[in-house]
Amino acid sequence: MGIKDVAQQAGVSVGTVSNVINRPETVARATRERVQEVIARLGYVRSESARQLRAGASRIMGLLVLDMGNPFFVDVARGAERTARAAGLGVMVCNSDSSPDEEAEYLSMFVEQRVRGVLVTPADATGRDLSLLRRHQIPYVVVDAVVEDGDGRGACSVSVDDVIGGEMAVAHLIDQGHRSIAFVSGLGHDRPQIRDRWAGACRAVAAAGLPPETMREISTDRLDVSPGADAVASLLGLRKRPTAVFCANDMLALGVLQALFAVGIKVPEEIALVGYDDIEFAAAAAVPLTSVRQPAVEMGRLAAEMLVRETMAEEDAEEHVHEQIVLQPELAVRESSRRRLAP
Amino acid sequence: MGIKDVAQQAGVSVGTVSNVINRPETVARATRERVQEVIARLGYVRSESARQLRAGASRIMGLLVLDMGNPFFVDVARGAERTARAAGLGVMVCNSDSSPDEEAEYLSMFVEQRVRGVLVTPADATGRDLSLLRRHQIPYVVVDAVVEDGDGRGACSVSVDDVIGGEMAVAHLIDQGHRSIAFVSGLGHDRPQIRDRWAGACRAVAAAGLPPETMREISTDRLDVSPGADAVASLLGLRKRPTAVFCANDMLALGVLQALFAVGIKVPEEIALVGYDDIEFAAAAAVPLTSVRQPAVEMGRLAAEMLVRETMAEEDAEEHVHEQIVLQPELAVRESSRRRLAP
DNA sequence: ATCTCCGGATGAAACATTTCAAAGAGCGAC
DNA sequence: GTCGCTCTTTGAAATGTTTCATCCGGAGAT
Incomplete structure (x- = not known):
């Protein structure tokens, strides 16, 4: 049930199968179609773990909110999710219930998962928990709060005045x-x-x-x-x-x-x-x-966009300047x- | 930043570090403490991807609900999450918005992630999407609906009459x-x-x-x-x-x-x-x-429990009989x- | 002194991918 | 016939864990 089985069945090498999946244009049509047929027949689905092990980071974005029972945060999540998925990222929504302990636990789970980035509405005003992310170079955007610029490095944030x-x-x-x-x-x-x-x-x-x-x-x-x-x-x-x-x-x-x-x-x-x-x-x-x-959906959207942008910049080794967006309520x-x- | 660095810094082999993390009692106290100290100093966090690549399945449970905007489902999620976390599993909550297409997409994402199991409130009454899970032997529990016993194999479910x-x-x-x-x-x-x-x-x-x-x-x-x-x-x-x-x-x-x-x-x-x-x-x-x-939190809890039980049974190659729990409303x-x- | 055992540590295999340098196959030009 | 070029395909390395058979060193028994 791995890429190897597909390769064998289709009579090609694993490298070729990988190419069919990730860069279809580089492989000859006949081969491509044969491989695709086998994939469909076997119901093959690639393993994200192996993929991300190689890549070093997953294709998931973490979202940690203060209270999922509050529809405001549900809207934020909705906005963030839509954007993330458009960028090909999955979203893992978690609920700290305003508890710094839970927050710390979830953030460390995010690190274990090597998530691509994190959107967080901080429960711990000191921003101490966030240092874990910084240490592992995981980009994050603070939502619905402005970062207390703890050590001068700061982070992006989206908030409402x-x-x-x-x-x-x-x-x-x-x-x-x-x-x-x-x-x-x-x-x-x-x-x-x-x-x-x-x-x-x-x-x-x-x-x-x-x-x-x-x-x-x-x-x-x-x-x-x-x-x-x-x-x-x-x-x-x-x-x-x-x-x-x-x-x-x-x-x-x-x-x-x-x-x-x-x-x-x-x-x-x-x-x-x-x-x-x-x-x-x-x-x-x-x-x-x-x-x-408060434009909740919009906040989610903007935050996710900023995160994606920061992620991109990181990949291309470009310089990224943190941005603080403050929206106006009505x-x-x-x-x-x-x-x-x-x- | 891998287990290797820790091993090197502590002057032990990688196997030993792994043991310190997963079976601390098998390693001598002096060694154990030395390794732990290095882990703390380096801020080492193990990579879930590598771990789950080896293990074959992740430590995440997928939860797919019909509408996160409806507090009923938020409660279900709450109940499920609490139980899952007690069992050492993370939960990935996703929202199909009652759309069979979204549902299919998320389920296939779950398969890619090699999720340990799935809780799902089906948007597609035919249960067609669920066959993907079955094909990949991912256990699932249907929440807030009884499975239409499509092909005689069925699944666990928790619902309210x-x-x-x-x-x-x-x-x-x-x-x-x-x-x-x-x-x-x-x-x-x-x-x-x-x-x-x-x-x-x-x-x-x-x-x-x-x-x-x-x-x-x-x-x-x-x-x-x-x-x-x-x-x-x-x-x-x-x-x-x-x-x-x-x-x-x-x-x-x-x-x-x-x-x-x-x-x-x-x-x-x-x-x-x-x-x-x-x-x-x-x-x-x-x-x-x-x-x-409807006892929403309870449903989430029960469903997660059933899933964990089924997962266990699978690991131990035990027989698992699917169960249909129907709760009473008041x-x-x-x-x-x-x-x-x-x- | 030799044998046995045992706690503790080790090293390598295995997991499923991606990537990349290199090899191969045609093919037209010289 | 050979060279150079393009289009495909290949094979192997690398990723970070866990697991397991093996190995080592020392203590106790004979």
Whole structure:
């Protein structure tokens, strides 16, 4: 069941069979057709392991995301996959679940596999895990975060400006007349994304000439639906209940929406709500959710493209300059934050 | 950067290094520690390609799902992954997007990779694509479908009884007093799952002694949110508007819910709604969705376990008997289908 | 002193490919 | 007839592991 069997059956050498597969134009038509016929008859499929052993690197790209349960990352994966496959690469999608340990384990698996390159949304903000990749000269592109330029060498990255995103969201709420806004976040600012969104929110408040106390923060432990629902209790416990809520992502926002609905608080009449990521389910919520859209598919696509480019450059021993792409978010205004009547 | 370098640096043979890695107990402590130190110092990571070339099969399990955008499959993946990793296997998750062509392509990629086994939710009901796996003696487990026993050899499978699921949903609606129910489905019954759910629905109607016209069907082209929303137009166009809607999956149901909301029809007061899969977003909808729960994570886990078992059996040249596990769904009753007042 | 055993280390074969220098076969030109 | 050229094909080396039969050195038994 190897190339040897094919060669034997077709009465040619293994080299010729290899040529038929990889450079068909170099082999005479009669031979080529005979070999192809045998391949088809035997159902021969070449062994990637042998191939990549010889080549030194596989034809697979690793993709490590923070949370496959979040449709945002599913979209990133979709974009990346499409591009990778167009370039003849397979994609291995893995889920670190925001855990640096899992992240380290997966990255080391990628190294074992000698993947061609890695797209990663880092769980470990220090970038320590990434040094493993650098050590083995595996190109990588950071997605949805900018590299902390640890040792001056840097890497490519694709991200969305989270400060502006946060600013847009809160500016919109202020514009709608809100003067007391809660920020439902998660993970206590470990994640740069969350930190930036908060910073943007504060900037919007300052820009409007409002006092900093306008924004108050409610923290959760995970960026998921149920913590969002739980956060509503704290929200309602605040003295001077906020009239608007800005959530660090849509999963949280959906949780908040559900819990508000459950206690009979009307959205947007009593409390306005803005999420982040603009996942499909946000628009599909019974009160369609205003949300900061991130071009997720596009990010995946761009990141994969950059990675492919870097890979190529490496092969041709060309110089590759790392690039940091920062995309702009946009606000998708929907029902959940429509203008509230003057108080 | 190979095992050879390690051997040289440590002043031992390559065989010994290999032993340190794979059977540490067989090598003397002093040697072992010396080698380990060198491995750490050099940052050596063994090459999976070489390893699997020798072994004949990789340590990766392929998982091919119909739609990564559907959280149901994400859960399946989660369950499978956890189990696989516990067994020392990596998982390569791929997305056929319900296309038989993509499916064929991915399966052939799996064969190229000499994957240890495959978990697959078939897009091609004929099972033709699966013959490739059989031909190459790659064990596979069918997830969320029962194998059409094409050539008598069969395969393991894990599925949920969709007939019972459909029956539960509709029986519940009938029980709540509904006498005119729409089934929003997709893909014109190509998918066995959908066909079964419809069959179950009809069975419930018959069991209640109601005429078959009680159920009417509205077909969409995809099992996704926006087709669900679009279906509402047809729904409202029906003469004698149904008082309840049963959707073939939750994505559709969320779309329906949103569209009903948009035209001001109250759920469940005017129209009751039941979905299928019980994805997290169903419970989180502003009107929490009644849904038929499928144990997705469990399915993934079971399937991966079966695959690992089959793999083991193959290695030990033991006999393996294929097993068909059929799980039971359960109905999660929520707000969207609460008892309607007598007409 | 010799024999036996045993833990530990070794070296080479095998795995399935790709690549590349070299060989071979025609063939036209001299 | 031989040289040079092109178009095909070939055979062998190289890739990084694992495995296994073999070998070695020393300890204990006779």
